[in-house]
Amino acid sequence: MATIADVARLAGVAPSTVSYVLSGRRSISDATRLRVESAIAELNYRPHAGARALASARSNTIGLQAPFREGVDVNVIMQFVAGVTSGAHDHDYDVLLVTQGDGSHLARVSASSMIDALVVMDVEDFDARLPALRNLTMPTVLIGLPMETAGLTCIDLDFYQVGLITARHLAERGHRSIALLGSPVEVISRGTSYAIRIDDGFATGATHAATQHVIIPTGASVTGAHAAVDTLVDKHPDVTGIVVHNEVALPHVISRLREHGLAVPDDMSLVAVCPNNVVAAMPLPLTSVEIPAQRIGEMAVEMVVRMIGTDPQTRDNEVRLLAPRLTERGSTRHLEPLGSES
Amino acid sequence: MATIADVARLAGVAPSTVSYVLSGRRSISDATRLRVESAIAELNYRPHAGARALASARSNTIGLQAPFREGVDVNVIMQFVAGVTSGAHDHDYDVLLVTQGDGSHLARVSASSMIDALVVMDVEDFDARLPALRNLTMPTVLIGLPMETAGLTCIDLDFYQVGLITARHLAERGHRSIALLGSPVEVISRGTSYAIRIDDGFATGATHAATQHVIIPTGASVTGAHAAVDTLVDKHPDVTGIVVHNEVALPHVISRLREHGLAVPDDMSLVAVCPNNVVAAMPLPLTSVEIPAQRIGEMAVEMVVRMIGTDPQTRDNEVRLLAPRLTERGSTRHLEPLGSES
């Protein structure tokens, strides 16, 4: 492997000059820059990452903490990961995967200066990693919200608003009894905030619109979806509109509804909450609120990269909630005023 | 951050001694080792990864190349990733994610000595990354097989055998016409070898058993599954047993069969090929061949770690194909001899 000294020799300059060409931290005349660049190309030179990290106290790597938990949508996780990696790439960072949730791995990785910053995925309300994160001076961004966000920087879709606008959307179309088919119980009981926030928003939205509502946790499986629909039909036959926030269950919810003789949207209005590629794969167009997972991953990187190099003291932590947008695709119908139904 | 010099000072030894305590490369008396260890603990010392990489020419990091492609099962991908990370952790390695498929990222990462070895996922027959990989002296293991494996080390489930034993299983139970509902066309036309290998095995197995067979590429979506089942029912009504190698389509295949009035296993025998957690989530027990994705990920790491430190010349490349095992769960029935059906 060629070193910076080799390049310098070939270009007839000092190693430091090569370094400055590479980093752009000092002005270099066009003539020498060109010579250095061609030497670099000729030798196919790549700076040694370790040496660079040692000398500059920067590794140009960000850590991605991604616990692989039960019940979470792998699809969404993958999109976060894809967003983070592509965002990192855009900013010339690499991504180190940190999967062990116990924090010891995290501590090792951060203390050994392998990473300059950290992105944490799938945060719970009382996340076990929180204490470790709080006394980490390293720039950190959480994807998702814990219960107590003081001193933390977070980004997520505003699921409260998701609940609110989906409830309102249905209410505005005349639905007087609506349901939310949400996350599996294990996700909720773990205290995963997005599940709780969408519930709250949904309840509030429904209440404001003087609409009946019910929330049905839904397992991320065929049986889970079927059970939820069965509950809906049996216990809440007056429900005319549902919101489904469960990517895995979604198709099975639709087919189970059909088995019960309920067509979307004629007999049941439906709003999906999931990534766009999931609704695109559905057999019928669905009105939906997108979960822009990839975008969120990219934004998380952007935030964390901006934090690098700023003084931890002056850093002001923000909680960034993306406003959801509902896209109509005709899977929710207008209910006629009572008595005028055909 | 404490350095090795701080530890040495506190323990009253030379820095090199601390290093030897850490690496175990030279014998150290119990007395000093204890002193050093307690100094390490007291200062909460972690070696600087960059410095270590620089001095030892080892980064203790393996690269994981994971292209995020259309049509592949994210679930399986995630299990590979989980296996690789946990395997890496077991061997005291970290994992660097390399997602950009174009190879430039790979080149940069490997040339800058960020990684000691590489695991490549989702390999295609004529994979674009192959040329880059071949003239990489770094230990590399592919998960999946390309067309030409000379000079490469690969690991995968033996999908040819999967096709063979599933076909035979159905044939042995008296099925005279069987079908394989496999990967989406885009996966096949990309030349993804597992899809092709299972097809070959299935065809051969069926032919040997003098059984009719048909292979139906199946889209990884509700509509894809429905289309495949519709094709099956319309064009191949004599088929009595199917193998489904498509995790996403699987539940929809089953429900579509039911919509056609075909129950599993009474009217249609079914063998699934997918990870165990997927069959577990199905509404009925399914006879299946497991895809041990996590295990494969771990084994890939094991192989690649063993390769590190061995001379590239003497390294003999192996292609390791895991023998599949079929687990009966009662979703395939014995067909009665002709005329004796109830």
Added chain:
DNA sequence: GGATTTCGTCGAAGCGCTTCGCCAACGGCG
């Protein structure tokens, strides 16, 4: 036209670690 600034480049120090060679002390052996 001298003083001052700016520009482009160099040299050297040092980041924190590993590893090699060296050496002192210590037994075991003939």
Added chain:
DNA sequence: CGCCGTTGGCGAAGCGCTTCGACGAAATCC
């Protein structure tokens, strides 16, 4: 008792890079 092989530890070199201060030369100013 002298020799030699082991053992346990030390010191220093050096891995490849960044960065700071220095320094001519050219440009700018009054």
